[in-house]
Amino acid sequence: MDTNSFDSGKQDRRRFMADALRTGGVVAMASAGGFLVGRRSEGEPMVWQLDPDRCTACGNCATHCVLDVSAVKCYNCFDMCGFCDVCTGYFEMNYKSLDTAAENQACPTGAIVRKFVEEKSGQRFYEYTIDEPICIGCAKCVEGCALMNGSLYLQIDHQKCLNCNECAIATACPTEAFYRIPQSQSEILKERAAAVYQARGSQTKRVIERDAEQTGTEIDQVKEAEANELLARAERQRVWRASQQKGSDSQEPSFQ
Amino acid sequence: MTNSPMSDPRHDRPTPVSSNSDAPADVTPIQVMTGSKSAIFWAGVVFIAGVALFAVIQVDSWGERANRLPSRFSLDTSELTSVDAAQVAYKEIAAYPVEMETLRAVAAIPDGGFAVVGDVEIQRFDESGRKTQQITTDSPPTCIAFALDANLIYVGFAAAVHCYDAGGERRAVFNEGLNEDSMITSLAVFEDNVFVADAGQRAVLKFDSEGELLLKIDEEKKVEQGLRSFVVPSAHFDVLAADDGVLRVVNPGARSIEAFTLEGDALGAWGETSSAIEGFFGCCNPVALSMLPDGRFVTAEKGIPRVKIYDSNGTFESIVAPPAAFTNESTAKIEIRDSQRNGVLDVAVDRDGRILVLDPNRQTIRVFIENSHE
Numbered sequence: 001m002d003t004n005s006f007d008s009g010k011q012d013r014r015r016f017m018a019d020a021l022r023t024g025g026v027v028a029m030a031s032a033g034g035f036l037v038g039r040r041s042e043g044e045p046m047v048w049q050l051d052p053d054r055c056t057a058c059g060n061c062a063t064h065c066v067l068d069v070s071a072v073k074c075y076n077c078f079d080m081c082g083f084c085d086v087c088t089g090y091f092e093m094n095y096k097s098l099d100t101a102a103e104n105q106a107c108p109t110g111a112i113v114r115k116f117v118e119e120k121s122g123q124r125f126y127e128y129t130i131d132e133p134i135c136i137g138c139a140k141c142v143e144g145c146a147l148m149n150g151s152l153y154l155q156i157d158h159q160k161c162l163n164c165n166e167c168a169i170a171t172a173c174p175t176e177a178f179y180r181i182p183q184s185q186s187e188i189l190k191e192r193a194a195a196v197y198q199a200r201g202s203q204t205k206r207v208i209e210r211d212a213e214q215t216g217t218e219i220d221q222v223k224e225a226e227a228n229e230l231l232a233r234a235e236r237q238r239v240w241r242a243s244q245q246k247g248s249d250s251q252e253p254s255f256q
Numbered sequence: 257m258t259n260s261p262m263s264d265p266r267h268d269r270p271t272p273v274s275s276n277s278d279a280p281a282d283v284t285p286i287q288v289m290t291g292s293k294s295a296i297f298w299a300g301v302v303f304i305a306g307v308a309l310f311a312v313i314q315v316d317s318w319g320e321r322a323n324r325l326p327s328r329f330s331l332d333t334s335e336l337t338s339v340d341a342a343q344v345a346y347k348e349i350a351a352y353p354v355e356m357e358t359l360r361a362v363a364a365i366p367d368g369g370f371a372v373v374g375d376v377e378i379q380r381f382d383e384s385g386r387k388t389q390q391i392t393t394d395s396p397p398t399c400i401a402f403a404l405d406a407n408l409i410y411v412g413f414a415a416a417v418h419c420y421d422a423g424g425e426r427r428a429v430f431n432e433g434l435n436e437d438s439m440i441t442s443l444a445v446f447e448d449n450v451f452v453a454d455a456g457q458r459a460v461l462k463f464d465s466e467g468e469l470l471l472k473i474d475e476e477k478k479v480e481q482g483l484r485s486f487v488v489p490s491a492h493f494d495v496l497a498a499d500d501g502v503l504r505v506v507n508p509g510a511r512s513i514e515a516f517t518l519e520g521d522a523l524g525a526w527g528e529t530s531s532a533i534e535g536f537f538g539c540c541n542p543v544a545l546s547m548l549p550d551g552r553f554v555t556a557e558k559g560i561p562r563v564k565i566y567d568s569n570g571t572f573e574s575i576v577a578p579p580a581a582f583t584n585e586s587t588a589k590i591e592i593r594d595s596q597r598n599g600v601l602d603v604a605v606d607r608d609g610r611i612l613v614l615d616p617n618r619q620t621i622r623v624f625i626e627n628s629h630e
Contacts, residue, residue, distance in 0.1 A: 054593065055592065055593070056591070056593065057592045058323060059323030059329060060322055060323050062323060062329065063325060082509065082539050082540065083489075084509065084538075084539035084540065085509075085539075086529060087539060088538045088539060088559065093332060093336055094531060098529075106331065108328050108329050120485060121475060121478065121479050122483070123484050123485065123487045123509060123510060138323075138325060138330075139592075142592055143330070143592055144331050144590075146592035147538060147560065148489070148490065148558070148559055149489060149490055149539065150592065150594065150597075172322065192594055206436070
């Protein structure tokens with residue numbers, strides 16, 4: 001046997017082992033690093049939502065959703081609603097009388113429910129809620145309400161939305177009002193609604209703190225929780241809008 | 257290229273000779289069709305282009321009819337916005353621009369001219385629309401009124417009324433009876449009394465000239481008299497103290513104008529809920545009220561913006577400015593975006609009986625007089 005070739009073979013095996021170890025080490029380190037980076041950058045699920053301040057009530061939401069009945073529904077911000085007897089979102093423009101007859105209702109599917117709340121010194125007040133399964137998101141009521149208080153607005157119902165990778169309504173939206181937002185945010189309020197929530201939350205907190213101080217009792221926990229919820233909703237919107245503003249200022253695409 | 261044999265200069269080799277070497281040489285590189293062939297060809301091109309355009313329009317998801325919904329799925333305000341031209345009894349004679357971002361209220365100055373509040377400013381103008389004075393305020397003013405001799409200016413803020421002298425110096429602050437719920441929307445002055453419409457408290461407060469609260473016309477006082485309370489769904493709640501010594505207050509949620517003595521005793525009310533031109537439209541109108549020297553009323557509405565005249569009994573008389581005067585006629589679409597929505601009008605009547613309409617969308621004061629007036 002040629003001793004030189006034996007030594008050469010031995011050296012090749014050693015080199016192979018050393019290379020294998022080095023390669024294995026690098027792969028292991030890269031995998032560990034990737035795993036850690038992946039864990040850190042893992043975000044919460046994103047969902048589609050529409051910004052009511054950019055919505056024009058064009059009607060595309062009703063017909064472009066992949067679902068038979070659109071996942072976009074109308075919502076009423078009760079803090080902006082006047083609980084009016086003559087609701088321009090509920091009644092047809094040329095209503096015959098102020099009752100719930102179908103001919104007087106603006107909603108073509110009869111999805112707005114008008115419920116008597118109270119009569120106060122001769123004035124009757126009504127609550128307007130949306131029967132969600134019937135609402136198709138055509139936004140006719142949103143247009144009517146905009147003539148007065150503007151408390152009705154569209155939002156995506158996440159119970160219905162399939163969260164398609166490419167939302168068909170977003171593609172058809174003429175004002176690019178659709179955004180991907182974190183699931184925990186879930187809603188996009190009108191800026192005016194957020195301001196109302198902020199004011200009401202702050203006022204409620206002031207009142208309960210003053211009452212507790214005057215009466216020497218504990219702060220009303222239930223009311224405090226309600227106030228905190230309103231403030232949190234307003235704050236989420238403020239942060240989101242600020243991030244959108246920052247994005248548009250730095251020329252980053254804010255859409256999708 | 258002709259088919260004649262020739263050598264390739266790159267390789268100095270003969271190029272292949274066409275098998276159809278007997279064919280005549282092609283001297284015209286482009287065959288131009290003439291006659292009926294040309295007509296057929298271009299007709300085909302136009303047809304294909306038309307089909308393509310039609311297809312694009314059909315799939316245009318951003319177009320006007322993109323939603324493919326029947327007309328009953330959208331709101332039609334055409335009936336409300338179109339008016340009988342014969343009912344328009346006024347004409348616009350001037351429009352004075354106001355250098356402000358947000359215009360909120362206009363008031364006539366008793367000795368001539370007018371004043372506008374908005375942003376964080378009070379601006380005074382003479383009768384020809386020339387700015388004569390500007391006062392900067394600490395916070396956004398919401399309304400303005402003048403004492404009869406024009407030496408005192410009362411300006412409303414969210415929860416206080418500030419009294420300025422003619423030189424723009426603040427002399428007093430009225431805040432008795434006003435609180436964190438307050439949202440002052442209108443002021444009226446009669447003799448030594450200042451009347452304050454507070455939309456937040458749904459009440460009218462009466463102060464003396466020193467700022468002492470004398471009276472509060474609120475739900476309690478109205479219910480005592482068997483009256484409906486003030487219903488104020490949005491922050492538009494106007495008060496008018498006219499020369500006849502009667503206080504008039506708009507009850508917007510009831511679509512009516514209520515009259516009171518200066519002591520807050522009810523005298524009567526008028527106003528009809530209707531989308532027709534004779535009535536007040538929607539949940540809460542009118543948003544502004546003023547009075548002509550002959551006792552007729554001028555009203556301004558929101559939603560379907562229009563300015564109208566009612567006689568002293570509250571019977572509809574004529575139109576000062578129809579909705580078309582305030583909206584963009586190029587589109588019938590209702591604008592729902594808050595940033596794009598039309599601002600709310602205000603009205604005042606100057607000492608010459610001219611109607612001053614504050615148009616916040618054009619940032620102007622528009623002046624109207626009767627058609628018959630020269």
